[in-house]
Amino acid sequence: DVKVTQSSRYLVKRTGEKVFLECVQDMDHENMFWYRQDPGLGLRLIYFSYDVKMKEKGDIPEGYSVSREKKERFSLILESASTNQTSMYLCASSLSREMIRNEQFFGPGTRLTVL
Amino acid sequence: AQTVTQSQPEMSVQEAETVTLSCTYDTSESDYYLFWYKQPPSRQMILVIRQEAYKQQNATENRFSVNFQKAAKSFSLKISDSQLGDAAMYFCAYTSGTYKYIFGTGTRLKVLA
Numbered sequence: 121d122v123k124v125t126q127s128s129r130y131l132v133k134r135t136g137e138k139v140f141l142e143c144v145q146d147m148d149h150e151n152m153f154w155y156r157q158d159p160g161l162g163l164r165l166i167y168f169s170y171d172v173k174m175k176e177k178g179d180i181p182e183g184y185s186v187s188r189e190k191k192e193r194f195s196l197i198l199e200s201a202s203t204n205q206t207s208m209y210l211c212a213s214s215l216s217r218e219m220i221r222n223e224q225f226f227g228p229g230t231r232l233t234v235l
Numbered sequence: 236a237q238t239v240t241q242s243q244p245e246m247s248v249q250e251a252e253t254v255t256l257s258c259t260y261d262t263s264e265s266d267y268y269l270f271w272y273k274q275p276p277s278r279q280m281i282l283v284i285r286q287e288a289y290k291q292q293n294a295t296e297n298r299f300s301v302n303f304q305k306a307a308k309s310f311s312l313k314i315s316d317s318q319l320g321d322a323a324m325y326f327c328a329y330t331s332g333t334y335k336y337i338f339g340t341g342t343r344l345k346v347l348a
Contacts, residue, residue: 151334162241163326163338165335176334178335223282223285224282224336226272226280227279228279
């Protein structure tokens with residue numbers, strides 16, 4: 121079974137802090153994603169990576185950056201956390217860019233609260 | 236631009252009954268995939284069912300089936316013999332050959348004992 125893990129289930133940070141959210145997948149997937157989930161808004165794509173050191177902006181990249189130094193690991197960075205970044209963050213992975221029929225596998229999510 | 240719309244924020248169903256969750260989408264592509272994902276409370280999101288746009292036959296997975304109307308751009312999920320474990324947020328999603336998946340806003344399903 122594909123497993124996607126996220127470093128924290130719950131996180132509380134202060135405004136202005138630098139925040140790192142880590143995601144690891146164990147099935148050699150090429151694609152990795154970071155989403156933000158808010159009630160009534162569904163899932164919104166923050167960033168996407170289809171290979172090591174490659175990244176593409178999603179729909180809401182402002183205030184976020186990402187890092188993918190190893191294939192299995194994809195990090196989301198909040199350079200200076202703000203209260204409007206309080207949300208549930210979901211990491212996902214999928215097999216490859218060419219195989220569009222492939223489902224995304226999701227991590228358990230990190231609920232981030234910024235005070 | 237592609238969009239996915241789930242017009243029912245919340246639905247309720249009696250245990251053992253059947254419920255249908257609605258999803259409509261907009262695209263100009265001819266080849267694409269549609270998905271229903273389930274997110275149980277405090278648990279990971281998982282794939283329920285997948286439909287390939289070029290296939291006429293509606294996908295089924297045990298108690299879960301879809302009604303795919305390509306011309307109407309409609310993709311509803313039917314859950315038969317509802318169980319308490321079906322209670323979750325359900326998301327409809329679309330992808331058309333790029334990396335991008337577009338998700339709807341979700342429908343919260345409550346199952347009443």
